[in-house]
Amino acid sequence: MKALQFSRLAALAAAAALPIALAVPASAATAINFDCQADAPVVGPQQVSLTQNADVTAPATVAPGGAFDVVIDPAQNTVPSDVGGNKVKNINTFALKIPIPANSSFVSADLAGGSGLGDTPPKIDFANNVATLSxxxxxxxxxxxxxxTVTAHLKAGTxxxxxxxxxxxxxSDPGLTFNAVASSIIGDVTAPTACFPNPSPVFTTTTIG
Known part of the structure; x- marks a missing residue:
C-alpha cells in the first residue's frame, strides 16, 4: 500500500512543475491537460492526469517571409510538500519540447524572469526543428x-x-520529462515521469498573407 501511495506521490509531486508550450492568437489563460506516466520503483508505471495554465500570445496574421513572435508566460506553481503521507523532497531535471510549426522556421528564443528554479538558469537548445527548454x-x-517567459522568434514561410x-x-514519445524524488518506507525514491498533451489542441493559427 505504501509503495502504491509513493507512485501516486511521485506523479502528483511532479505535476506542479509542468510548463506550457506555444501560443494562442491573443493574450489569454490557456489550460492544457497532460497525460503523464511516472515510472515508480516496486509497483511500476503509474498514470495521472495533470493540468497547467499559462498566458500565451501569437499574431493572427503575418506577411510571407515575415518575422513574428510566440510568447509563453507560464503561471506560478507550488510543489506539494506531502502527498498520501509521503514527503516530497524535490522535483528536478526538466525538459520541455517545443516543436517549430510547419510553414515557419526558428530564428532564436529569449528567456525572461522565472524564480525558484534552482541555482542553474534555464536554457533553450534547438535541434531537429525542436526547441527544448530545460x-x-x-x-x-x-x-x-x-x-x-519564453519568446520564440520565428520566420513565416511563403x-x-x-x-x-x-x-x-x-x-514513449513525450513532450515533457522530469523526475520526482520522495521519501518512502524504502528510502528516497526517484520516479522518472513522461507526459504528453491529451488531447493535443491547436493553440495558435497564424495566417500567412
Whole structure:
C-alpha cells in the first residue's frame, strides 16, 4: 500500500512543475491537460492526469517571409510538500519540447524572469526543428516557483497557416520529462515521469498573407 501511495506521490509531486508550450492568437489563460506516466520503483508505471495554465500570445496574421513572435508566460506553481503521507523532497531535471510549426522556421528564443528554479538558469537548445527548454533544478517540495517567459522568434514561410501545438504523442514519445524524488518506507525514491498533451489542441493559427 505504501509503495502504491509513493507512485501516486511521485506523479502528483511532479505535476506542479509542468510548463506550457506555444501560443494562442491573443493574450489569454490557456489550460492544457497532460497525460503523464511516472515510472515508480516496486509497483511500476503509474498514470495521472495533470493540468497547467499559462498566458500565451501569437499574431493572427503575418506577411510571407515575415518575422513574428510566440510568447509563453507560464503561471506560478507550488510543489506539494506531502502527498498520501509521503514527503516530497524535490522535483528536478526538466525538459520541455517545443516543436517549430510547419510553414515557419526558428530564428532564436529569449528567456525572461522565472524564480525558484534552482541555482542553474534555464536554457533553450534547438535541434531537429525542436526547441527544448530545460533546467536541472531541483525545486524543493512545498516551494513556490515560476518558469521563465519564453519568446520564440520565428520566420513565416511563403503561404498557408502556422499552427502551434505541444510536442508529444505518447509516454514513449513525450513532450515533457522530469523526475520526482520522495521519501518512502524504502528510502528516497526517484520516479522518472513522461507526459504528453491529451488531447493535443491547436493553440495558435497564424495566417500567412
Amino acid at each position: 533546467f536541472p533544478g531541483p525545486i524543493a517540495g512545498g516551494s513556490t516557483f515560476k518558469l521563465p 503561404s498557408g497557416t502556422i499552427e502551434t501545438k505541444l510536442a508529444g504523442t505518447s509516454y
